[in-house]
Amino acid sequence: MTLSFIQNMGGGFMIIFLLFGILYAILWVYCLVDILRSEFKDPNMKIIWIVILLFAQGIGPLVYLAMGKSTKTTNYS
Structure with a gap:
């Protein structure tokens, strides 16, 4: 009943946007936790990545996933 009401109100797009919002x-949160738990080559990079996540809301996590790996230290123990 509720789902058909939402779809009649144009809610198909609303459900899609809600799902994308939850995934985003x-x-x-995954990127923020990964930044906080990781060691970086330069100690200031942790602060820089957090600032990028906070102020570049749309593309911040995507930029971190694409470029953040190269700024981390590798600990093989």
Whole structure:
């Protein structure tokens, strides 16, 4: 009943946007936790990545996933 009401109100797009919003929030939290738990070559990079995540909301997590790996230290123990 509720789902058909939402679809009649044009809610198909609303459900899609809600799902993308939830996926984006999960990605953002994953990147933030990964930044906080990681060691970086330069100690200031942790702060820089957090600032990028906070102020570049749309593309911040994507930029971190694409470029953040190269700024981390590798600990093989």
